Amino acid sequence: MKYVDEFRDGALAKNIAANIAREADPHRRYHLMEFCGGHTHAISRYGIADLLPANVRMIHGPGCPVCVLPAGRVENAIQLAQTPELILCCYGDLLRVPAAGGMSLLKAKARGADVRMVYSSADAVKIAQENPQRQVVFFAIGFETTTPPTAVAIKQAQALGLKNFSVFCNHVLTPSAISHILQSPEIRQLGVLALDGFIGPAHVSTVIGSRPYEYFAEEFQKPVVIAGFEPLDVMQAILMLVRQLNQGRAEVENEFSRAVTRDGNVKAQLLVAEVFELRRVFEWRGLGPVPYSALRIKAPFADYDAELRFEIAPLSIPDNRACECGAILRGVKRPQDCKLFGTVCTPDNPVGSCMVSSEGACAAHYSYGRFRGDDDLVAT
Amino acid sequence: MSTVKHNYTRPLDFKHGRVDMTHGSGGRAMAQLIDELFVAAFDNEFLRQMNDQARFPAPQGRMVMSTDSHVVSPLFFPGGDIGCLSVHGTLNDVAMSGARPLYLSAGFILEEGFPLGDLKRIVESMARASRDAGVPIVTGDTKVVEQGKGDGVFITTTGVGVVPDGVNISGERARPGDKILVSGMLGDHGVAIMSLRENLTFHTSIQSDTAALHGLVAAMVAAVSDIHVLRDPTRGGLATTLNEIARQSAVGMMLQEDQLPVREQVKAACEFLGLDPLYVANEGKLAAICAPQDAERLLQAMRAHPLGGDAAIVGEVIEDPHHFVQMETAFGGRRVVDWLTGEQLPRIC
Numbered sequence: 001m002k003y004v005d006e007f008r009d010g011a012l013a014k015n016i017a018a019n020i021a022r023e024a025d026p027h028r029r030y031h032l033m034e035f036c037g038g039h040t041h042a043i044s045r046y047g048i049a050d051l052l053p054a055n056v057r058m059i060h061g062p063g064c065p066v067c068v069l070p071a072g073r074v075e076n077a078i079q080l081a082q083t084p085e086l087i088l089c090c091y092g093d094l095l096r097v098p099a100a101g102g103m104s105l106l107k108a109k110a111r112g113a114d115v116r117m118v119y120s121s122a123d124a125v126k127i128a129q130e131n132p133q134r135q136v137v138f139f140a141i142g143f144e145t146t147t148p149p150t151a152v153a154i155k156q157a158q159a160l161g162l163k164n165f166s167v168f169c170n171h172v173l174t175p176s177a178i179s180h181i182l183q184s185p186e187i188r189q190l191g192v193l194a195l196d197g198f199i200g201p202a203h204v205s206t207v208i209g210s211r212p213y214e215y216f217a218e219e220f221q222k223p224v225v226i227a228g229f230e231p232l233d234v235m236q237a238i239l240m241l242v243r244q245l246n247q248g249r250a251e252v253e254n255e256f257s258r259a260v261t262r263d264g265n266v267k268a269q270l271l272v273a274e275v276f277e278l279r280r281v282f283e284w285r286g287l288g289p290v291p292y293s294a295l296r297i298k299a300p301f302a303d304y305d306a307e308l309r310f311e312i313a314p315l316s317i318p319d320n321r322a323c324e325c326g327a328i329l330r331g332v333k334r335p336q337d338c339k340l341f342g343t344v345c346t347p348d349n350p351v352g353s354c355m356v357s358s359e360g361a362c363a364a365h366y367s368y369g370r371f372r373g374d375d376d377l378v379a380t
Numbered sequence: 381m382s383t384v385k386h387n388y389t390r391p392l393d394f395k396h397g398r399v400d401m402t403h404g405s406g407g408r409a410m411a412q413l414i415d416e417l418f419v420a421a422f423d424n425e426f427l428r429q430m431n432d433q434a435r436f437p438a439p440q441g442r443m444v445m446s447t448d449s450h451v452v453s454p455l456f457f458p459g460g461d462i463g464c465l466s467v468h469g470t471l472n473d474v475a476m477s478g479a480r481p482l483y484l485s486a487g488f489i490l491e492e493g494f495p496l497g498d499l500k501r502i503v504e505s506m507a508r509a510s511r512d513a514g515v516p517i518v519t520g521d522t523k524v525v526e527q528g529k530g531d532g533v534f535i536t537t538t539g540v541g542v543v544p545d546g547v548n549i550s551g552e553r554a555r556p557g558d559k560i561l562v563s564g565m566l567g568d569h570g571v572a573i574m575s576l577r578e579n580l581t582f583h584t585s586i587q588s589d590t591a592a593l594h595g596l597v598a599a600m601v602a603a604v605s606d607i608h609v610l611r612d613p614t615r616g617g618l619a620t621t622l623n624e625i626a627r628q629s630a631v632g633m634m635l636q637e638d639q640l641p642v643r644e645q646v647k648a649a650c651e652f653l654g655l656d657p658l659y660v661a662n663e664g665k666l667a668a669i670c671a672p673q674d675a676e677r678l679l680q681a682m683r684a685h686p687l688g689g690d691a692a693i694v695g696e697v698i699e700d701p702h703h704f705v706q707m708e709t710a711f712g713g714r715r716v717v718d719w720l721t722g723e724q725l726p727r728i729c
Contacts, residue, residue, distance in 0.1 A: 001647050010638075010712045017712070047713015231711050347721035358654075368715040371704045 007230030008046070016235040017051040024242050030056045032241055033331055034199040035178060037064030037359025038229040044368035046231035056238065059193075060361035062177055062286060062329040063201060065142040066093045067353045067360045070283045072315035073170055074099035077139050080168065080310055081105060081113035087131060089124035090139035091146075092117045093357040098350055100317050121146075121153035128157065128165035137306045141170045145203040147295065148268040151275040154297065154304045166306040169297050172282065174204050175212045176293035180284075182220045186332055193332050197241040199234065200226035202256055209264025213252045221250040228256040275301055285319065285353055286329030325352035328361050335362040342366060392416050397496040404490065404524030417500060418520060421507040426483070426518035434518035436483060439542045446473035447538040455502065455532055458572045459587030460663075463505030466535040468592045468663060469614070471513055475594035476610040476666065478549040478601050479541035484510060486520040486537050491530035502533060513592040515539070541594075546605055553608035554629035558697040559675035561668045563596060563682055564690040565589070566618055567646040570660030574653065586645050591664030596687045600668065603681030609669035612662065616720040619658040621667055622705045623719045632700020635707040635717060639694045659720045669697060 024030060034040055040060045043049065049058065062068050074097050081088040088105070095106040095117060109115040118124050121138055128136035140150040150167060157165040178198070186192040200213055205226045213224040223244035227237035237255045244251060254260055275298060282294030297305040306312065319325060323345070324338035335341050335354065345351035347363050354360035358367065389412055402409035419427055426434040450466040467484065474481040486506065490499065510517050517537075568589040575584045593612065600607060609629070613621035618640075626633055642657045650657050664687065670678050675693055682688030695707075705717045 001644055001651065004651060008711055010710050013712050045709075045715060046711040047709050047715045048711075050713040051711075347718075367718045367721070371702065371706055371714070371716050 004230070007228065007232045009232060012232055013051060013235055016232070016239055020056065020235070020239050020242055021053045023239070023246065024053050024056055025246060026055065028055065029194070030242055030245060031059055031194040031196045032056065032199060032238060033059040033061045033181075033195055033197075034234070035061035035063040035174065036199075036201045036204070036229075037067065037357060038202055039199055039227065039234055040064070040361055040364050041359050042229055042231050042234050044364035047368075048231060048234055049369070049372070051235065052238065056242065059195065059331040060328070060364075061198075061331060062181070062284070063143065063174065063204075064354070064357050064359040064361075065146070065172070066097055066357035067325070067329060068172065068177075068284045068286060069094075069097065069141055069170060069353065070285045071099045071317040071319065072283065074105070075103075075315050075317055076312050077168060078103055078105060078108045078113075080137060080306070080312065081108050081115050083135070083310070085133075086135045086137060087114045087116060087127060088137050088139055089116050089118045089127060091119075091141065093359075094139060094141065096350060097353055097356050121149045122156070125153050125156050125160070125162070125165060128162050129160065132164060134164060136165050137310075138165070138167045139170070140167050143172060143174050143201070143204050144207045144272075147171045147272050147276065148207060148265075151271045154275050154301050155271075157304055158301065166304050166309050167297065168306040168312065169276070169295060171276065171295040172284065173293050173295070174201055174208070175215075176290055177284065177287065178213075178216055180287055180290045180293070181330060182216060182222065184330060186330060193330070195222065195331065196245055197223040197225070199237045199241070200224045200252070202227060202229045202233070202259070205256065205260040205264065207265045207268050210252050210254050210260055210262050211264070217250045217252050223250045223253070225253045226256050226260050228259065274298075283316070284329075286326040320351050323352040325354045325362075328354050335365040336370075338362070342370065392496055394497050394500045399490045399492060399494040399496060399499065399524055401492055401524055401526070404522055410522065413522065417503055418522070421503045422486075422510065422517040422520075424516040424518065426516060427520075434483065434485075436518060439482065441545060442543045443540055444474055444477045444479045444543060445538065445540045446470055447536065448473055449534065449536040451531065451534050452573065453531060454573075454576050455498070457576055457588055458584075459568075460590040461502055461505050462533060462535055463502035464509035465588075465590050465663060466537045467506050467509035467513065467515075467517075468590050470537040470539040471515060471592045471594055472612045472663075472666070474539040474541040475592075475597045476549070476612055477541070477543055478547040478597060478607065478610065479543045479594075480598065481513070481515045481539050481541040481594050484515055484517045484537055484539045486517050486535060488520070488522045489530055489534040490522065490524045491532050492524055492527040494532050499533065502535075506535075509592065513594065544601065547601055547607075549607050549610050551609055551611065551625050551628040554625055554631050554669045554697045555608065555671075556631055556697050556699040557672055558608055558669045559672050559693050560622070560633060560635070560695040560697065561670070561675065561679060561682065561691060561693050562613075562618065562641065563593070563666045563668070563688045564664075565641050565643050565646070566613070566662060566665065567642060567650065567657035567660035569663040570617070571646050571649045573661070575649070582649070584645055584649060586643065586649070589662055589664035591687055593664065593666055593687060596666070596682065596685045599685045600678060600681050604670055604674040604678045606674065607668055607670050607678065610666055612666045614663060615661050617657070617659040617661060618667060619656070619705065619717045620720045622717070625667075625669065626703045626705050629697070630703060632698045632703055633695055633705040634698050635695035635705065637707050638710040639692050641690045641692050658717060
């Protein structure tokens, strides 16, 4: 496959692996967090851990949109889906996320709710056009990558004069989540979590550019290397982080220069700014309430805001007490540290959200990496 | 001269007619549908007996029997339709024991309102598939359900066959050291079907690989009589099939990603849909496991057959108390190839 295979070349991977092994200082450890679920998935799927020396450890971050969606918002959507004659459209990964009492959109669907999986927000608009007598709600989630398409859908619905289309907005922001992690007591005071550098988001950065990360590099003295989602991208980014750390630098570097610029996609940013505004605070699964970390629909587009149209009330549903998704999303624990992992919580019957999406740390480890015994991955 | 008029039945209108409830009621309309469509298309000496059961000579030896229900949507897809699929599916399940399939039955659940023309196309496709395979459909059944209670047509087929003496192919016979082979390109059927699914229409030249595999199996058994395991990786793809065998045989497996035959177009479709070809359905492929010293001979026999031209040795059975199927990635790492979870859902970003 052109333009893809080049970035999955095993021989090149061995080269980079040799460079990492040569350059990594055996007297220190490198704790690198990949923020994005896309990177988590690539690391597990291609077995990247096998190519790294023992003192270079990858820590999975919270950048999985399905994983960080709190159960309360999923419950909101499930209740909404049970409204007679309403069609709820959502991305596929969301269907299996458990909410209160093990209920999920998939189970609600089996009980008669009209829940439809779509590949794009435009499909939801099309469904609204095709069903003028029924309310159609698009359950919008995701980081900056999926936000512009939601803005387009809202503007499209407005242009078409659709009265039966609305969006349940749950879009969240990457930079706020990174700050939140870096400011957490686990890193700043307790030292529970050693974190030396970040692999920065791929697709998110194509939209927001590399500039927003400059603050973290400067303020927290942590190097950031923006990387694509292909395995060679990840390997190269790890090498670049090792070099920065060895040289005592903390800069933003861009490995994904084939797609990411410093300013990002300005047109998309303007579109998002036109349709959305910051929420004062938003609850993240695992991170709790994070200030200014999510978007809501602006007043001029209020007609398309499902939260207003259906008077959706905030719900707070605590996670299962034994579930470690929170600590795993903050990078403090690993999937196999959770008592539920692989016992009552599996991809077929997920208890926590990290076990749902293939980008979730638990699902990725379960599906691709669980042949590695616990001894292989000693916490450091 | 008798004044009693001859019976006259207006022939079924295959151009504009539709299935209605009378076609399943047991009355004249049903008899007509059976005569003009099913018996006409499937015609064979057993069906012509017109009894509630087919009577046929029983061969000597061990018989196998398998049944399979077909609910594919859409009913017509590039490279096939539910008709030939329902014949191939069951023939292949019978053949995976090394058996020679002998007879088939077919049960139809039709939805009221289904166009008779489409039904005719489907039945003729079944008849063609059964003739090509040399395995007659000897008995059948038809039911009609009210509109909204079905999805056009569902077909259940059952097949019986006989296993040659000395052949013992079974899912629990994989042993550490055995080689794992596949008969050709993986994932064609699933991608062909997905290209037509609602909300997902994309253009592809990929055709379903639906095919009857008993000829290939016969050639394989002739070359290597002691094949340990045969299975066709349908729903859930090769990954799921190998996990089933690993559990049954209490072994592990190690696949080589760079040896897996997958078409570029299938790879590309899977790439943008967020799917893994290892989990995508096949309808005309098989996985075989045999002793290492037999592997090359088996591979050559497969490659010499028209349905095995792209056959490859893709991995090895290993000892593993956890019964994991693992894979050496082309990238140089290692990972689990797990059971399919739920339906394969696309990743969102």
